[in-house]
Amino acid sequence: MNKSVLLGTVAAATIVAGSAFAGTLDDVKARGELICGSNTGLTGFGAPDASGNWAGFDVDLCRAVAAAVLGDPTKVKFVPTTGETRFTALASGEVDVLVRNSTWTFSRDNDLKLDFVAVNYYDGQGFMVKKDLGVSSAKELDGATVCIQTGTTTELNLADFFKSNNISYTPVTVADDSEAQRQYEAGACDAFTTDASGLASTRAAMADPANHIILPEIISKEPLGPVVRHGDNNWGDIVRWSYFALLIAEEKGITKANIDDIVKAATDDASYDPEVKRLLGVGDNDTGKLMGVDAKWAYNAIKAGGNYGEIFEANIGSATPIGLARGLNALWTEGGLQYAPPLR
Amino acid sequence: MTLAIDAPKDHFRLSMLVYDTRYRSYTIQFIVLLLFFAFLVWLTNNTIANLAMRDKDINFDFLFNRAGYDIDQQLIPYTNDSTHGRALFVGLLNTLVVAFFGCLFATILGVFVGILRLSKNWLVARLMTVYIEVFRNVPLLLWIILTFVVFSETRPQPKDFRVTDEMIAAGQEPAANMLFGVIAVTNRGSSFPAPLVDRPLGTVTIATVPVNLTVVATLAILLASIWGNIVLRRRAKAVQEATGDRPVTWWKSLLILFAPVILFLAALGFHWDYPALKGFNFQGGITVAHSFTALVVALTLYSATYIAEAVRAGIMAISRGQSEASFALGLRPGRTMSLIVLPQALRVIIPPLISQYLNITKNTTLGMAISYLDLKGTLGGITLNQTGRELECMLLMMLIYLCLSLMISAAMNVFNAAVKLKER
Numbered sequence: 001m002n003k004s005v006l007l008g009t010v011a012a013a014t015i016v017a018g019s020a021f022a023g024t025l026d027d028v029k030a031r032g033e034l035i036c037g038s039n040t041g042l043t044g045f046g047a048p049d050a051s052g053n054w055a056g057f058d059v060d061l062c063r064a065v066a067a068a069v070l071g072d073p074t075k076v077k078f079v080p081t082t083g084e085t086r087f088t089a090l091a092s093g094e095v096d097v098l099v100r101n102s103t104w105t106f107s108r109d110n111d112l113k114l115d116f117v118a119v120n121y122y123d124g125q126g127f128m129v130k131k132d133l134g135v136s137s138a139k140e141l142d143g144a145t146v147c148i149q150t151g152t153t154t155e156l157n158l159a160d161f162f163k164s165n166n167i168s169y170t171p172v173t174v175a176d177d178s179e180a181q182r183q184y185e186a187g188a189c190d191a192f193t194t195d196a197s198g199l200a201s202t203r204a205a206m207a208d209p210a211n212h213i214i215l216p217e218i219i220s221k222e223p224l225g226p227v228v229r230h231g232d233n234n235w236g237d238i239v240r241w242s243y244f245a246l247l248i249a250e251e252k253g254i255t256k257a258n259i260d261d262i263v264k265a266a267t268d269d270a271s272y273d274p275e276v277k278r279l280l281g282v283g284d285n286d287t288g289k290l291m292g293v294d295a296k297w298a299y300n301a302i303k304a305g306g307n308y309g310e311i312f313e314a315n316i317g318s319a320t321p322i323g324l325a326r327g328l329n330a331l332w333t334e335g336g337l338q339y340a341p342p343l344r
Numbered sequence: 345m346t347l348a349i350d351a352p353k354d355h356f357r358l359s360m361l362v363y364d365t366r367y368r369s370y371t372i373q374f375i376v377l378l379l380f381f382a383f384l385v386w387l388t389n390n391t392i393a394n395l396a397m398r399d400k401d402i403n404f405d406f407l408f409n410r411a412g413y414d415i416d417q418q419l420i421p422y423t424n425d426s427t428h429g430r431a432l433f434v435g436l437l438n439t440l441v442v443a444f445f446g447c448l449f450a451t452i453l454g455v456f457v458g459i460l461r462l463s464k465n466w467l468v469a470r471l472m473t474v475y476i477e478v479f480r481n482v483p484l485l486l487w488i489i490l491t492f493v494v495f496s497e498t499r500p501q502p503k504d505f506r507v508t509d510e511m512i513a514a515g516q517e518p519a520a521n522m523l524f525g526v527i528a529v530t531n532r533g534s535s536f537p538a539p540l541v542d543r544p545l546g547t548v549t550i551a552t553v554p555v556n557l558t559v560v561a562t563l564a565i566l567l568a569s570i571w572g573n574i575v576l577r578r579r580a581k582a583v584q585e586a587t588g589d590r591p592v593t594w595w596k597s598l599l600i601l602f603a604p605v606i607l608f609l610a611a612l613g614f615h616w617d618y619p620a621l622k623g624f625n626f627q628g629g630i631t632v633a634h635s636f637t638a639l640v641v642a643l644t645l646y647s648a649t650y651i652a653e654a655v656r657a658g659i660m661a662i663s664r665g666q667s668e669a670s671f672a673l674g675l676r677p678g679r680t681m682s683l684i685v686l687p688q689a690l691r692v693i694i695p696p697l698i699s700q701y702l703n704i705t706k707n708t709t710l711g712m713a714i715s716y717l718d719l720k721g722t723l724g725g726i727t728l729n730q731t732g733r734e735l736e737c738m739l740l741m742m743l744i745y746l747c748l749s750l751m752i753s754a755a756m757n758v759f760n761a762a763v764k765l766k767e768r
Binding site for chain 2: 083084087088091107108111112113133141142143144145150151152155156158159160163169170171172173174175183186187188189190229230231
């Protein structure tokens with residue numbers, strides 16, 4: 001009898017563990033909440049504000065996914081993860097999706113069994129130094145002490161960059177951005193290196209941003225994007241298309257403000273742009289059915305924080321303290337790389 | 345007449361396993377053992393099944409792949425082209441060197457503090473009590489971070505040491521000066537002069553670890569000198585026993601101890617390599633990062649309190665009669681302590697000392713708080729992150745720490761057996 005109880009427990013434990021990885025969509029719906037892995041605090045991308053509300057470029061994508069799946073952008077729980085813990089948190093099922101400026105690489109895709117479903121920010125690694133150091137190029141950093149965040153691709157790019165330029169450096173490995181900023185400001189390192197967007201964000205959070213310069217060299221490709229677990233393709237598709245919906249919305253000029261007018265116009269006008277009708281679920285268009293979400297999924301996602309361009313400008317754009325230009329992240333129609341496949 | 349009846353012959357029956365108190369405990373132990381093994385089998389199976397479900401396997405091949413990252417403090421040559429396996433060894437050596445210095449300094453400090461706490465001098469004894477209570481009752485991690493912050497926030501930046509031509513012309517002093525003109529303590533690390541020779545004997549590489557022959561030869565000469573000195577003193581003692589006169593040996597001792605090594609180094613062209621500010625940092629000399637210094641200092645100050653208490657307990661365990669007898673023989677207090685009390689106290693001190701050494705070794709992992717790249721920082725930190733092999737890295741790391749602790753404990757047990765009371 002003892003034995004059968006034990007075996008029963010084993011079987012039950014295995015089944016419970018198994019179900020946690022098969023249908024993320026069902027789990028999220030049953031829970032009524034999306035759990036999103038985010039940064040521990042990177043101004044403009046993902047950080048809690050003074051009253052504890054999360055805000056940022058990555059955070060808004062999480063909200064868009066929550067809106068698409070649950071119809072409510074506030075039903076998100078943000079779990080702060082460090083560079084070290086993020087992929088473990090995702091692989092173990094602690095978070096449903098990771099939107100935490102993570103670089104898409106071959107080994108993460110294949111060895112870590114993760115799926116990068118899109119690129120929401122095309123970035124590259126740069127260096128920040130104090131202005132009075134008198135350095136104008138990263139190649140002049142021979143012998144410098146450099147602060148890096150451990151567990152990141154930047155750690156490996158840094159080693160490669162100094163090696164290929166035949167110069168030396170002393171690494172100071174730190175666990176997260178805020179510790180790196182503290183060490184850099186205290187002068188424990190001459191330069192701080194991370195993704196250029198992260199540098200801009202760190203600089204904006206400093207007391208004296210004008211005294212720091214970001215060196216012109218961009219030493220790597222850093223495509224940052226949302227990540228899901230390998231093997232749950234339906235969930236991956238939902239996250240991917242929630243993001244594409246934001247891109248298509250920008251392309252079609254649909255904003256948070258005018259979306260209701262457009263729905264109304266599309267409902268009344270039989271000859272309105274059919275892609276917009278499919279996107280917004282106007283009439284008997286139901287693109288959500290195939291993914292297992294509501295017909296209004298894209299409408300909800302766009303309504304949450306606006307289209308891609310609006311999210312960009314509100315969090316990290318040129319009007320914010322971070323002041324990043326669209327650059328590579330402009331739409332393909334404007335010479336950038338952001339390109340959504342057709343929704344049909 | 346009495347009737348002798350043999351006790352009834354006991355035939356073993358299965359039910360006796362439960363009802364006979366002689367066998368019942370065996371039955372219970374056997375069942376518990378079976379259950380324990382069943383639990384282990386379930387745990388292993390569950391792990392493998394869950395890993396398989398995530399398309400993961402247990403694979404240690406990553407140890408032979410290129411690491412790709414750099415390590416600040418390396419005792420054996422290492423570049424970012426080396427393997428993860430070599431990074432593991434670099435980390436392990438960093439762990440061992442911190443543990444070694446931690447144990448050494450903590451023992452020295454602990455013995456002094458332990459003895460001083462028993463001092464008849466009221467102020468000294470109270471000061472030691474305060475030190476022990478303050479350090480022992482605050483978590484070690486906080487001491488480590490505090491020590492590191494004190495070093496890194498209060499010391500000047502390397503650029504403050506810079507002397508430019510304009511400053512010399514204007515007669516200005518730099519913002520910071522080197523200690524005695526040779527040691528530079530910046531907010532990043534401490535640079536000391538390094539001993540160098542012009543004509544080194546070269547190196548041989550044993551199992552990919554280069555061995556500096558100059559250092560080996562110097563150490564060999566030193567050891568030979570010490571042995572020579574022991575022989576000299578033994579001869580002098582023999583002469584003293586035979587004749588009653590002890591020959592004068594001090595200048596012979598000095599000659600034997602120092603002349604060979606000085607001559608040897610002079611022949612190789614010995615000189616000091618002084619650190620100098622070049623570019624962003626001090627170059628030349630030996631640079632020790634503050635993460636190392638802070639870790640050793642904090643571990644020493646913290647663990648020394650426990651060792652001091654062990655020493656105090658050991659001394660108090662020795663009967664007062666021993667020291668009174670020693671005083672009666674005319675021995676001074678210092679000699680009484682070193683010749684009579686401490687050797688006997690060692691028997692009480694050694695067992696808790698073993699566990700303190702184990703604690704120091706394991707506590708080195710707290711270095712991760714101040715970015716010290718020990719075994720936890722390389723294998724359990726960067727390698728784990730870059731390869732995503734959590735289970736393998738953790739298992740390997742636990743195995744290494746287990747072996748390390750068992751080796752320390754075995755060595756100390758041998759020492760304990762040598763000093764313990766011999767009962768004949």
